[in-house]
Amino acid sequence: MKKIDVKICVGTTCYVMGAFQLQHLEDFLDKKSLENVNISGAPCLGCCQDKNYENAPFVEIDGDIIANATIVKIIKEIEERLK
Amino acid sequence: MINRFANNHLEIEFSSKIKTGEDVCGDDFKSKFIAAEGRYISVLSDGLGSGIKASLLSNMVTTMALKFVEDNVDFLASAEIMMDSLPICEVRKISYATFTIVDAMIDGTTKIIEMDNPHFIHLRGTAEVEHDMKTLVSDRWNDRKIYVSEFKMKHGDRLIFFSDGVSQAGLGQRGHKFGWKREGCLDYIKYLVSQDEDISARKLSQQITTKACTFNPNNRKIDDISCGVAYYREPRRTILLTGPPYKESSDSEFADIIRYFKGKKIICGGTTASIISRELKREILTDIKNKNGFLPMTSEMKGVNLVTEGILTLTELAKYLESGETKETAPSIKELVELFHESDIVDFVVGTRVNIAHQDPTLPVDLEIRRNIVKKIKVILEINYRKIVNVRYI
């Protein structure tokens, strides 16, 4: 099975809005999730450009943008996709 | 300015070690680059004795000498003014000042004026070049002689000048009854250059003072040990791009800067990196394992030496440089600083498109304006690091 791509934006806006914590996502994933995801960082995903920035931090999961990302939200998304 | 000096550069660096037991160095070194004239002036002075008194004396000398030389005041007259204004040594009844002044033009024309410091070394490859010297004597201070050497440097030449703390290192020790001496130091410098013909002025000066410390038991320093090195060669360049260009239509021109620049390349900024990645079709890799302390992690892009986040990184960079590299910092900042250390000319290309998100007062951190931080960094690099810095807005 193809791994799920998780890109955590570490551009300035996302970083100050909480991506700092998101970098540690790995530490919160269970074994099954860990084996099936590919986590990387990303310089600005471009979502903070419009008036949209209030919804930072952004994370991209297999091409879908998750706004107001939190560790819990990301874990849920991953689990959903692994079902 | 860049074009005029395109192929010539004089790297001037200095290293000193304080005499064991003292808090401040009694030797002083000052250096100045006068861009309008393409002229580099450096002065080394050894103050009488050691500690704070010596430091004051040597600082007076370097400050005055730099100013006199810069203003092209007749040198004998300047030397008299300096000697008149310094206190007189009780024992030797002389006003105590030593100096070595290096006054070099970007085309290699060089004048060296020396008084009472060990004679400078001019190295071409690993061979010493010797010069005829003119001697100047003041009527009023006729026990002091001033030596003037004039010559033209070629690319690859090095000038090495030091306080007697270097040549007298190990004085009285077995095997070094008269100290390391100028000859001993010269042999060591030739050895270092033969091992690494491109050794930077910074590394060479550090290695000379470090070696001079080893001649006394327990690396005890019996005097302040200082060494300056000037290295004449082609400049090494670094370019740093930060911020997206004001007009989106300039994106490809902006990316071409990275494509065609000859030298080290740095990108500071997520959007900036994304634009360049898109335009040049070069992938950006941001490995989550590249944790970077309290700053966002760095990325990698083919042909680029370093890719970092923008504002937070630049703000921290300015603070770190301002602290004299003493504060704790993130790995990316150390990498940036090392790239600057090893370059002579740093070009900043600052994109001026504003990210409105950064101006929102509800953000948990105050973000400075890119332009202002770059301005701050430019000043520090020019004054404290003697770099040539160009800033271009796009």
Ligand code: FES
């Ligand atoms: S900084 Fe994350 S989308 Fe721009």
